[in-house]
Amino acid sequence: MQDSKSVGVVTPQYVTIDKPLQLKSGLMLDSYHLVYETYGQLNAARSNAVLICHALSGNHHVAGVYADKEKSYGWWDNMVGPGKPIDTNRFFVMGMNNLGGCHGSTGPASIDTKTGKHYGASFPIVTVEDWVETQVQLAEHLGIEQFAAVVGGSLGGMQAMQWTLDYPEKVRHALVVAAAAKLTAQNIAFNDVARQAIMTDQEFYGGNYYAYDTLPRRGLRLARMLGHITYLSDDSMAAKFGRSLRNGDLSFGFDVEFEIESYLRYQGDKFADLFDANSYLLMTKALDYFDPANTYGGDLSAAFQVAKADYLILSFTSDWRFSPERSREIVKALLDNKINVSYAEITSSHGHDSFLMETQYYHQLVRAYMDNVST
């Protein structure tokens, strides 16, 4: 259900960046496209811009709806809009599809103008740092020298943090929701199983499946099913599905019997129709590689010495993929550097997905914080 506070009909915009991008991997991208959306008005001082960074499977369509597509509301429409916690009456809010994605910014499914073919496996590995560089280019394009806030959940939260480390002068506030300063071994392990599901699909063709006019649907579907389990909590799955059977009785076979099986397969199928498998591989790698403390011998506090922004760190009690402990590590590093930070551990049963939910207390906190962010 969407209320009247939605930003309404929105239209994606495109920009081509011709300035070569030096990637962390050492490779170079000569030029690339970025797709983005904006909501609200940039003020005369250009000081009210808020950048929303998306998570693994998100995109630039943060809020509003497309005129030609019913119910096509943005993935954070409950958070961003007029009168909403991130209030578009005060802020000029923008979302951008990450480089390597599959929703309009250049990615593996795009045509490489040098070859006239899909990038496919030749698309370079991109990192969170690389994404920040592309967003700097977009900000320049829009004439924004400093963001009032950079906001993100999960992978997007990592990106918000990276912004404050790479461009401390360009970010006044960072809202880091359900994120971590680095993935744990368990978390990387989940990502690798997801990647293996995709890469061992016979239709994968080493990442060049476009040339064969096919898709590694089964692999991507499995990857998403696995991911989806980890984004929920045991309790929320028990509450929503329990051991409910679709047809009331056991059928003593391997077809769908339990409601949870049906749900996961549906989610997997839906995702496999909408997302590019190569982009999924890239996004999970970006997650795995993120580790700003690494160049400081693992000392996260040292990594944050350069930071100048004020931070809001939020975690959710039932989130075991990006647990509150991981958020507290970030908070500790900020405290060590005498940086303005607030931290809330929000009681929620929805697991990692909590950051997308419209729960009253969570939204009250974000609203209260954003109300104190000057424009």
Next chain:
Amino acid sequence: MTDTTAPSTIALRPDFAAIAQWIKPGAKILDLGCGDGSLLRHLRDTRNVFGYGVEIDDDNLLSCFRNGINVIQNDLETGLSSFESASFDYVILSQTLQAMRHTEGIIQEMLRVGKEGIVSFPNFGYWRNRMQVISGHMPVSKTLPYHWYDTPNIHLCTLGDFEALCQQCDARILERRVMNGDHPVNFLPNLMGMLAFYRFERRE
């Protein structure tokens, strides 16, 4: 960047004023059990301090956000492991000590994290409290507003009790202030004082 918050209105609270008098301008402060953040905000606005509040209650946390102060959600009973030793000028525990389980533990942590600790608590030795006990009932008063069955206060003490604990915890008391409402109490403080304030440091 907190220009939209309304002006501070808590200068009226005498217990906050008593604590504020001890705080050097520009100090770095940790306020344990900071409630809605009023004290920290008052200190920020009037003494230009830099600080963090620590609070466990969700509603209080939201009020802190609205007050535009830094607040960390954390259970004081689990200690202050997020905070480095000697990293604050003052660690404040305002009317929270009596509701804590690990009373000695939090005093030790205050001595570790702060150069100085400031504690305030309702004096159980106040004569009206004593009178109620003599008359056969647990005290209910302005500073102890709960009944015995619904009180969060599990470790009530007198001035003498607290001073003995300080001795035991190797805390040297630097200053004591005793209040009755908004009046300072100098005569028979353990009998006449409703609220006690102590400033202390680690005994080397």
